[in-house]
Amino acid sequence: MQQVYRLIFKDPRFHDLQRRRGRLSWTLAGIVIANDTWYVLATAFYPEAAFARFWGLPVSEGAAITWGIAIGLAQTVLFILLVLYYIYRANGEFETLKEVVVADALRAVGTQP
């Protein structure tokens, strides 16, 4: 098995896959962390901080829903969409690419994939 691991590690396509998948993962994770941080801080610093002041304002004239509530709902929906987008990429193109790399390495050491 170690031989196969070494072969895969030398394969430039493997590192290309890692770079692309890693970039996607970390971009999406960054969005999530930033959103959650903002949400916690805005709630903690309301109404003093400028970035939180509009949270208590209604989204439109006469509405009961405030921006804070709307953002909370939107953020939850956004997180679901991010997860679905990630799995679309990861179980699609990345998975296919990974299978090719693994199959080639297994063939090179004489095992049938």
Next chain:
Amino acid sequence: MTPVRRLRLPPLVGGLLTLCAGVAHADIGTAIHNMFSLPADMSHLKPTAVVMFSIFVLISLLITWWAAQRTKSTADFFTAGGNIGGFQNGLAITGDWCSSAALMGIAALLYSYGFDGLIYSVVPFGAWPLMMFLLAERLRNLGKYTVADIVSLRFARVPIRTLIASASLAFVVGYLIVQMVGAGTLISNLFGLNYEMAQVIIGGLIVVYVAFGGMIATTYVQIVKAVLLLSGATFIVVAVLLRFGFSLDGLYQAAVENHPTEEAIMQPGGLLPDPVNAISCGLMLLLGGAAMPHVLMRFFTVPNAKEARLSVAWAASLIGYFYLLTFVIGYGAIAFVMKNPEFLDAKTGLIRGGANMAAIHLASAMGGDLLLGFISAVAFATIVAVVAGLTIAGASAISHDLYANIFRHGKATDAEVMRMSRIAALSLGVLGMVLGIAFKDQNIAYLIVLPFTISSTVFFPVLFLSMYWRRLTTTGVVAGGWLGMASGVLMLVLGPTIWKDILGHAEPLFPYKYPALFSIAISVGTMFIVSLLDKSDRAKQEIAAFEDQYVRSQTGLGAEGAVQH
């Protein structure tokens, strides 16, 4: 300068614990007497609730009987043979994540505090995308039965397993007490059963599920419960929105009119304390939520990384959907329960049974006795299933990590490990009952901070660094893990909740309610420094092994597969 805000309510993940105020001692004699006596006032027994819960128990026991036939090896016992599909596992994860606190606790916080309760819906949900992007597939590719398996691939077996298994047990027992005490109080409110009887029923059920049916039974019981919980919550939400012609704003208008503080319930109001506590609490919920051992264990029940990702996608969608429903349930309770004399205590004018009953009263207001019975049964099923999930996580730490790998040096036979697992499940069930009775009527809200502090301080950093940082060594993990855990527990004990409120000292020795920010810094900092200073041969081997582990984590090559029968 921002004024420091004071905390008005212990922000609970397990919100239902606000029910248990005051301190009382459980006298063993009374406890045993109560256990076998019927409630004095039988009119409290709610027939619809009892019938529906009995149906759930019957179905879950049939599942256990069916699962017991299929539980032949340790792989079956701990991971259902790795044969669970992505969608089913997604449902089971949803079940593990959504304890009764998710339904009743969040509704209670929204009912009492309006907007700020949403923090407990919106922020912890971030753990799911994070788990998906950074952890899920690597965990599946590296793990076998427990969290400790992942880490001991590259590091020394005995010290690492001792650390992770101890942390897992501390996590499980802390979480177990919270669930058991919450359950007892809930059940005496809902069914009119007495508290001790409730402990015995729950303890007995989970021992049967886990000891005989293992992970297969636990998974399917969890699936049944998740379906019940999601459909029950959906039912309430549809019934509420129907009254307003499906206008969310209409509901919020009604809630604002009904609440004494009016518009304030739609605005942040300082439930979160000062910024340090806020950040610490946020970190604890986010990182701790992403590394709970009973949830992570579920990644090993699917055959490969592709299915693991699929199960997280399902879990994240269903949990996100559930959190969206809480936006309606909490404000619905304000609109329909707050001024309805049927649900208020005639003397005090406060909600009957405490704020945690808000969701239950709302069900009654929307659908009468039938929906009330259904939601009560769902709440009970929810607790039973979560406790079963915790028990199997604890049993695997005892039998697989401590017994098989440390005590028997990996030489125990399959049958011996299975026997030890069953003994462990039985012991944890009994321990849960005993602690549940011992902590009766105690304010145990602080206990939920313990498991979350442990998972965010020990599990998350250890897992994350072992997968992402080449230079990490055994000495680093062991030093950082133990120091982080010890400091976290110490800061909790010396903090405002225990030192001041419970032990009655004038001033806390540690100023913050949530030690996570500091304990994580200690554990991660120690892991970094000690690992970098470690120049031993052992460390060199571990660093060299990173490459193989990395390829395996990314490709799943050499990972544990499904068991074929």
